[in-house]
Amino acid sequence: MKTLLQFTCIASLWLTAVSAHADGLKIVAAENFYGGVAKQIAGDSATVTSILTNPNQDPHEFTTNASTAKSVADADIVIYSGISYDPWIEKLLGTNGKPNRVVINVADLIGGKDGDNPHIWYDPRTMPALGAKLVEVLSKIDPAQAGAYQKRLDDFNTSMQPELDKITQIKASSAGLEVTATEPVFGYMAKALGFKMLNYDFQVNIMNDTEPSADQTVAFEKSLTSKTAKILFYNSQVTDPTTDRIKKIAQQSRVPIVGVTETQPPDEKSYVDWMMHELVGVQAALGAKN
Numbered sequence: 469m470k471t472l473l474q475f476t477c478i479a480s481l482w483l484t485a486v487s488a489h490a491d492g493l494k495i496v497a498a499e500n501f502y503g504g505v506a507k508q509i510a511g512d513s514a515t516v517t518s519i520l521t522n523p524n525q526d527p528h529e530f531t532t533n534a535s536t537a538k539s540v541a542d543a544d545i546v547i548y549s550g551i552s553y554d555p556w557i558e559k560l561l562g563t564n565g566k567p568n569r570v571v572i573n574v575a576d577l578i579g580g581k582d583g584d585n586p587h588i589w590y591d592p593r594t595m596p597a598l599g600a601k602l603v604e605v606l607s608k609i610d611p612a613q614a615g616a617y618q619k620r621l622d623d624f625n626t627s628m629q630p631e632l633d634k635i636t637q638i639k640a641s642s643a644g645l646e647v648t649a650t651e652p653v654f655g656y657m658a659k660a661l662g663f664k665m666l667n668y669d670f671q672v673n674i675m676n677d678t679e680p681s682a683d684q685t686v687a688f689e690k691s692l693t694s695k696t697a698k699i700l701f702y703n704s705q706v707t708d709p710t711t712d713r714i715k716k717i718a719q720q721s722r723v724p725i726v727g728v729t730e731t732q733p734p735d736e737k738s739y740v741d742w743m744m745h746e747l748v749g750v751q752a753a754l755g756a757k758n
């Protein structure tokens with residue numbers, strides 16, 4: 469609770485400062501990884517505010533306050549993930565907002581459905597789809613800048629190429645590898661790498677802050693002690709005593725651990741940099757296995 473209060477106070481001060489100076493478009497992203505890509509596409513034409521930015525906070529537990537409500541109400545464009553990842557923003561969108569406000573539900577852009585793993589930004593298809601949608605929306609609002617938006621999208625897509633190449637490289641050597649995770653955040657990337665993800669139901673319970681069943685826990689521990697799982701993906705933003713214990717068992721069983729996060733860490737310059745660092749972590753873990 470203390471962290472949440474500190475976070476909301478800082479966010480509230482910052483939002484006040486931004487709105488006092490912003491003359492152009494206001495884009496509000498529910499999560500900072502979407503905000504970062506929006507900034508890359510919009511450039512100086514918009515002020516981008518991201519709501520979920522705290523690397524020490526569990527986004528699944530996030531609750532809104534007056535400042536988040538105000539930023540959503542003042543936004544010209546709102547971006548959120550959808551499929552139950554950020555239901556709090558749907559509540560805010562149901563109240564007052566600018567008459568011409570454009571709302572982008574990112575899951576809709578890639579055909580996501582309720583009940584799917586909600587961590588869709590780990591799917592390499594997602595950000596190019598969001599970028600293309602932003603170009604469409606921004607070009608309608610400001611046609612004179614359409615060429616500039618398209619150029620920035622092209623640059624973004626070019627910047628993703630090393631990430632796509634690395635995915636291809638890891639997949640070529642390690643497709644079919646069995647891995648596991650404390651929480652499903654890395655799921656779509658694991659799939660893109662051709663990995664077989666074990667213990668998914670356990671992970672969903674951790675995501676929903678529900679105690680996994682005894683059978684799920686036994687199966688999870690066995691996948692580590694038997695070394696069936698070759699990597700443990702550990703989500704440092706969604707932890708509890710159960711995930712701490714799983715991490716210890718992985719260490720004792722010498723199963724490599726790759727740390728992953730829900731939101732983009734503050735020291736990562738871009739979404740692509742962040743994904744590249746996690747993929748380099750996967751390669752290091754694969755090296756440690758041999």
Ligand SMILES: [Zn+2]
Pocket residue numbers: 528587651652653675706730
């Ligand atoms: Zn999560």
